[in-house]
Amino acid sequence: MSDYGHELRFGSFLTPRVHDPDQVVALAELTEAAGLDLVTFQDHPYNAEFLDTWTLLSWVAARTERLRISGNVLSLPLRPPAVLARAAASLDRLSHGRFELGLGAGAFWDGIEGMGARRLTAGQGVTALREAIDVLRGVWDDTATGPLRLDGEYYPVPGMQRGPKPAHDIDIWLGAYQPKMLALTGQKANGWLPTLEYLRSPDRVTANRLIDEAAVAAGREPREIRRLLNLFTVDVSSRSRGFLQGPVEQWVEQLLPLVLEEGFSTFLIGRDDPRLIQTLGQEIAPALREAVARERAGGEVGTGPVRTxxxxxxxxxxxxxxxxxxxxxxxxxxxxxxxxxxxxxxxxxxxxxxxxxxxxxxxxxxxxxxxxxxxxxxxxxxxxxxxxxxxxxxxxxxxxxMSRMHKVEVLDRATRRVRLEPGARWGDVAQALAPYGLAMSSGDYGDVGVGGLATTGGVGYLARKHGLTIDHVVAAEIVTADGRLLRVDDEHHPDLFWAIRGAGGNFGVVTALELEAYEVDKVVYAQLVADATDTAPLLRRWGQLVEDAPRELTSFLSLFPGRRGNPPAAQVTLVYAGDDVEAAQSALSPFLEIGPILDQQAQLAPYPAIVVPPGNQHRGQGLEDTRSGLLHHVTPQAADLMESMIQSGDVMIMQLRSVGGAVNDIARDATAYPHRKQNFSVLAATVPDRRPQLDKLWAELYPHLDGLYLSFESDTDPARLLDAWPEPTLGRLRTIKASYDPDNVFNRNFPIPPADPVA
Structure with missing residues (x-):
């Protein structure tokens, strides 16, 4: 018994004939339409009768949406691994994680040598393939530090910059038949990809055993290696004419032992036959999945991830x-x-x-x-x-x-209704909405996820014109502490709907949000850098200009302390929500007078261009000690205190964001975000060893503040709850908390204590 418990997959193995490229692409599209999982292509770069497989893979990836793609198998001697690693990662990212890497040590050496590659013996080919796998994995490893250096005989890498990281962990499947290649499969690969008709010596059982023994010797669990199988001499007909040549029932009966006794879990049809591809997807695959599930039921075969x-x-x-x-x-x-x-x-x-x-x-x-x-x-x-x-x-x-729940949909362009899943990034949302002429103000950094921001507030680049993100939420889907999936809006669970717009993290896991976006095409985006030696006067002038500006203008100001003899600096971002350049220039020009300008730039740009998601890895690299507050006005007293903070050297950054405008059009009790009179959000951040100094300086500014913006506060002391939700908001939230989460399951995000049941 050698069932490794893998989920079954089915697909096609197509011939990339150059004389009819549309036909091979149509067969790939049919593979997806038939409900199959994977399309693969032969790779013979020395054969002028075939399309280039890599180009074909890229084309098919663009023409399909769900289908996994792979070479079957790529000829390593003609595809150097350092370049192949980058090409594979790029294609995987472009296809959103749909590329797998079938790889071979090389065959048809006359053709390979004729194209300029070095002819290798069988043993040399195995060694070269082993080195290539190390190169591939080294390039894709985003957790390693420093350049990739490998001292290989065939593929040396003296010092290569790593990356890019693929969108998912790309599987490496080896086309292997002989003992050394089978051992390499067990030692380093994710899958074994032979063709049934070529499996003569060793046979399938012996080959599986050699792979398993090599895996165990390498400290791996044999279930880590998926077993795939190409099938060429096959057909579907009304009567049996041989192995896998007969009715669907015969296919199921003959494939079942290959799954349960020999461990194969992926079957690829090597015939360019549309009828056979359709039958595989619509009849054979469902029937075999059902039969395997029935046999596995109650068994001891694990079907989850394999762990050593x-x-x-x-x-x-x-x-x-x-x-x-x-x-x-x-x-x-x-x-x-x-x-x-x-x-x-x-x-x-x-x-x-x-x-x-x-x-x-x-x-x-x-x-x-x-x-x-x-x-x-x-x-x-x-x-x-x-x-x-x-x-x-x-x-x-x-x-x-929630990162894998990241869909963005325009439900109704006429009403501007859009549906966002919480794992989507705001930069990607902007890109998805732009073709419809729509946008949603959502912070200033495209990598931020939808879920947290759209349930807390959402102070974005268009806030003074269009308000907070939560002000545009019209419905949500949320999983509550008792496991219910609820749809909430003004008519369904209106109390919970009110609460998640400003305190969402306390009430459940939001799985989708519906919002009314607004019409936005291009905006005027400007940045200024000013000498902030005279910090307080600069802040006062900036604050007054923001309050006097038309609503189309939203501005953020970041202060940085002086370093290496340089004075403190202010970076000012200005966004005019519209493409009226003359009006924007009139609104922006006064800001050139806030202080000595060191640099300036302005451009008319599509909104998505100013919130492009950089895709940074998360390694705890940000400043983790921050304080947040809200100001009605940048008063002389507040400006003087902020000057003392930034010039102390103990604060790494201060930032002021303009709110007001449309934000303050909303009634105080309309959402659980009650701060509808203030004009500015303020934050200060520092490194851990200077937190005591930050706390002391912030305590001096605190009397001038009124409320806080949750997304920028790291101190979750219960005493700050009333800053976030002054009464009667907090009392109302506690009552709703007692109804939907009485056991305080969701207690990590500024936890609101449930109201006393007696009260």
Whole structure:
């Protein structure tokens, strides 16, 4: 019995004939339409009768939406691994994680040598392939520091910059038949990709055993290696004419032992036959999946991620990993898993959670919340990981990471209704809405996730013209602490709908938001850098100009302390919400008088261009100690105190963001964000060893503040709750909390205590 428990996959293995390129592309599109999982192509670069496989892969990736793509198998001697690594990662990112790498050591050496590559013996080819895999993985490894250096005989890398990282962990599948290649498959590959008709010596059983033995010797679990199989001599007909040549029922009967007894889990049809491709997707695959599920039911074969003994030793003792629902088995990341380093931290905080769950739909969020409730460990929820408070990671607990729920949809252009999933990044939202002439003001950094910002506030570049992000939320879907998936709006659970617009992290996991976007095409974007030696006068002038400016103008001002003999500097961002250049120039020009201008630039730009998501990795690299407050006006007293702060050297950055305008058009009690009279948001941030000094300086500014903006505050002391939600807002939130989360399951994000049931 050698069932490795892998999810079944099915696909096609197509011939890239050059004389009819449209036909091979049509067959690839049919592969997707038939519900199959994977399309692969032969790779013979020396054959002038074939299209170039890499070009074809790229073209098919652009013509499909769901289908995985791979060479079957790529000829390594003609595709140097350092270049191949970058090409593969690029194609994977462009296709949103749909590329896998089938790779071979080389065949048809006359043709390979004729194109200028060095002829290798079989043993040399295996050594070269081993080196190539190390190069590929080294280039893709974004957790390693410094350049990639490998001392290889065939593929030396003296010093190569790593990256880019693929969109997902690309599988490397080897076309292997002989013992040395099979051993290499077990030692380093993610999959074995032979062709059934070529499997003569050793046979399939012996080959599987050699792979398993090599895997164990290398400290790997044999289940880490997927077994794929190309099938050429096959057909579907009404009567049997041989192996896999007969009716659908015969296919199921003959493929079933290959799954349950020999461990194969991916079957690729090597015939360019549209009827066969359709039958495979619509009849054979569903029937075989059903038969395998029936045989596996109640068995001991694991179907989740494969983890080595070393990885299992990294598990936290306080968590019951075995209780994780099967629906989440392939969605979880544990300490010791390859992806753990990429999901454990946030932008500002380091974390070491016991488990990170990445659901792909609302039903899986329900399962994740239900599971987390059974564990006596912290629970964090993450949308984008930029929350400055750092509460979207933890140590030893569960993190529900929403990054895989990232759809952006325009539901109705006429009413400007859009639907956003919480894991989407605001820069990507801007790109998706731009073709419709729509936008949504949402902070200033495109990597920030939708979920956190759109349930807290949303002070963006268009705030004075269009208000906060939460002011445009018209409905939401949320999983509550008791595992219910609710749709909330003004008519359905209106109390909860009110609460999540300003205090959302306290009430559940938002799985989707519907908003009314607004008409925005191009904006005027300007940046100034000013000498801030005379900090207080500069702040006062800037503040007054902002209040006097038309609503179309929103401005952010960042202060940086002087360094290396240079004076403090102010960076001012100005965004005019419209493409009227003359009106924008009139609104922007007065800001040139705020102080000595060191640099200036302005441009008319599409809104998405000013919030492009950089895709930074999260390693806890941000400033983790911040203080936040709101100002009605930049008064002389407040300006003097902020000058003292930035010139103390103990504050790394201060930032003022303009609110007011449309933000203050909303009634104080319309949402759970009650701050509708202030004109500015203020934050100050520093490094951990200077936090005491920051606290002392902030205490002097505090009497001049009125409220705080949650997204910029890292101090979650309960005493700050009334700053965030002054009464009667806090009392109303506590009552709603008692109704929807009486056990305080969601207690990491400025936790609101449930109201006393007696009260």
């Amino acid at each position: 003994t070393v990885a299992l030793a990294e598990r936290h003792p306080g968590l019951d990993y075995d209780a994780l629902p099967s629906s989440l088995a392939t969605r979880s990341v544990e300490p010791g898993d390859p992806e753990y380093e990429r999901v454990r931290h946030t932008y500002s905080r380091h974390g070491s959670p016991a488990l990170v769950i990445r659901p792909q739909n609302a039903a899986e969020v329900v399962d994740a919340v239900s599971y987390a409730r059974t564990q006596d460990v912290p629970l964090s929820v993450r949308s984008g990981g930029h929350g400055i408070s750092g509460r979207s990671t933890n140590d030893g607990g569960v993190v529900i990471d």
